[in-house]
Amino acid sequence: MRELSEAKKLISNADAIAIFAGAGMSVDSGLDSFRGNNGLWTTSIPIEGVEYNYLDLMSHQAFDENPIDAWKFITHLKEKFEQTNPHEGYYHLLELLRDKDYFIVSSNIDDQFLKAGFDENKILEIHGSINFMQCMDILEREIWLTPDMNSNELRLDNLPACPNCGGHCRPNILLFGDWFWISIRSVHQQLRFQKWKSEIKASKKKIVALEIGAGKTIPTVRKASENFAKECPLIRVNTMDYEIKAPNHLSVQMGAKDFLLSI
Numbered sequence: 001m002r003e004l005s006e007a008k009k010l011i012s013n014a015d016a017i018a019i020f021a022g023a024g025m026s027v028d029s030g031l032d033s034f035r036g037n038n039g040l041w042t043t044s045i046p047i048e049g050v051e052y053n054y055l056d057l058m059s060h061q062a063f064d065e066n067p068i069d070a071w072k073f074i075t076h077l078k079e080k081f082e083q084t085n086p087h088e089g090y091y092h093l094l095e096l097l098r099d100k101d102y103f104i105v106s107s108n109i110d111d112q113f114l115k116a117g118f119d120e121n122k123i124l125e126i127h128g129s130i131n132f133m134q135c136m137d138i139l140e141r142e143i144w145l146t147p148d149m150n151s152n153e154l155r156l157d158n159l160p161a162c163p164n165c166g167g168h169c170r171p172n173i174l175l176f177g178d179w180f181w182i183s184i185r186s187v188h189q190q191l192r193f194q195k196w197k198s199e200i201k202a203s204k205k206k207i208v209a210l211e212i213g214a215g216k217t218i219p220t221v222r223k224a225s226e227n228f229a230k231e232c233p234l235i236r237v238n239t240m241d242y243e244i245k246a247p248n249h250l251s252v253q254m255g256a257k258d259f260l261l262s263i
């Protein structure tokens with residue numbers, strides 16, 4: 001594949017790589033996409049025999065009106081993330097970046113990059129992380145680590161409580177139609193990314209943007225990579241929606257893991 005060998009050359013010649021990762025990266029570890037392009041949001045999940053639509057549980061309103069089921073879903077997801085190891089592609093990428101400057105922008109909330117050993121100061125999680133929670137009272141601006149819970153034992157009186165006021169919490173991730181997400185952690189990461197971006201762009205370094213598994217459904221990651229790659233090559237890797245417009249950009253129709261293991 002011509003595109004693959006060109007991508008390989010660009011990556012090995014680069015001094016700095018900005019990685020933009022979407023759901024496709026997690027899917028290859030065996031995780032369902034959180035906001036993926038495979039229609040998962042329209043399917044339902046069973047919790048103790050009751051079928052729930054993802055959409056019904058992933059909103060601020062659900063944590064307000066139906067907190068037990070909403071937390072059961074999050075607990076179920078968190079357990080799944082904890083049991084799942086990052087695929088080999090992550091480790092191959094980490095090895096490849098050993099002698100390069102890098103930053104990761106990811107829409108995934110599953111901490112797979114951290115788990116694989118990437119530097120936490122070089123990660124921007126644009127939708128937050130499942131491992132943090134915030135008070136339902138959004139005037140409180142602090143966030144907390146999400147405690148370990150057993151979804152079978154969740155009751156109204158033992159839901160994760162806010163250390164400030166003792167009230168209910170919700171995960172600190174960007175939910176559907178979410179006006180209430182406290183994005184402070186993500187903002188700090190964003191500032192680190194901006195600083196890295198200006199420094200790297202001011203240097204004489206060869207820069208490449210590598211976008212992996214980012215779909216069109218929620219196009220935040222695609223927009224971020226296109227925005228970053230105004231003056232440098234962008235490699236777009238995806239099994240579908242892999243097309244790319246600008247002439248100096250490259251599109252590779254491959255899955256995340258397969259691609260990372262071939263470069």
Ligand SMILES: [Zn+2]
Nearest residue numbers: 135162164165
């Ligand atoms: Zn509180």
